[in-house]
Amino acid sequence: MDLTLKIWRQKNSNTEGKFVTYEVKDISHESSFLEMLDVLNIGLEEKGEEPVHFDHDCREGICGMCSLYINGKPHGPQQTTTCQLHMRSFKSGQTIWIEPWRAKAFPVIKDLVTDRSAFDRIIQAGGYISVNTGGVPDANEIPIPRKIADEAMDSATCIGCGACVAACKNASAMLFVSAKVTHLGLLPQGKVEAKTRVENMVAQMDAEGFGACTNTGACAAECPKEIPLANIAKMNRDFIGARLTSENV
């Protein structure tokens, strides 16, 4: 299949970027989206041009490294990660717009690569448990009901890719933070610090310059790990409760 690509090119975080149009030919509909970009980059290198920079790592949909805002949607037309998106989701002759995540808190480093360390700093603010974990504990040492374990696991599947921020009209990180708060807050080890955690993580989220939530639902609709909007309601509940009852004055 032959495609026209409109790709955001930006030299670094200090310069302004622009869309550059590229043509790629004879792309297999079985190749992944990132493989299609690899083909483009091989062509560019052969011509002595600078290849298009983009983030990727595992290419198995589990690391959260790939991003790309494709034709107006994070990770493209399917609710998956960009690495798991295949060219069969497009038609030959189609024009595809490829942009980086756009948010003040995710500055562009180069082309399609953004700095998502704001998420790391939110995790550092409270996305952990302060106990010495030691060796691997016995499986049933701490009894956790199956339902709670499943719910915590559902939230733990958040890979921190930032699609929620990219999809949100306010570039809000509420879905990401709510997934982390819910995952840890449901488990007995995490409950101990639940109030401080939600207070600190929300404070860091605000400090990073993410927007507020308008409950549009775009984040949950685009999340490749299907984190539900109900998590945000739970975080609101947890945060309001924590602010009113925690001993952090």
Add this chain to the structure above:
Amino acid sequence: MSWLTDSLKSSIFRKLLMALTGLFLILFLTVHLAGNIQLIFNDEGQAFNIYAHTMAHNPFIQLVSKFNFAFIVIHVIYSIWLSRINKTARPVKYGYSAASTNSPWTSRNMGILGTLILVFLVIHLKGFWWEFKNDSIPMITYDGETMPNVFLVVKAAYSNIWYAAVYVVSMFFVGFHLSHGFASAFQTLGLNHVKYTPAIKAIGKGYAIIVPAVFALIPILIYIKSLG
């Protein structure tokens, strides 16, 4: 008290204030509609005039109306504040957007809808509330009690096609604003539950259609009556 000031500055508390004031305004709309319904009684406005007079002299209602104005101001100021933060959170816009595929139009345009409602509110308050407060209304006497004939002012206003049309169009804005705002307020308050959320959403949609529709019906009926 730094925890309190810090809390009030947080994005979640700002949204909380939007939700709480919004829910109060929804409650107010319901009461307002219950009063307005009396405009279509076939009694030349007697029931409505007596109702308006009673409300204007009830200290509790007067206190609530002060809160109502305060909540409108808070709702507007916080929406401006939040919108500014939300706009700055994305300094460079996307070149291509497909937002309609993942979120309803109303949810993405609450600010525009709210602004249009605010413009309507200014016209609305100028036309009725202001006139009422400044005693520039003819009086009428029922059973020995003299009171302003508010009905006359309303009738005169809605006999004007343009005034009636602005009112009816504005009710569409109110409806769209409510169709997202009603359920959204509950979500912000943290009230999301598999049992209740579908009901809240259904009630919200129903409220957003029925209440503005009945509000809009009143000037339409008054206008039609004025023709005959």
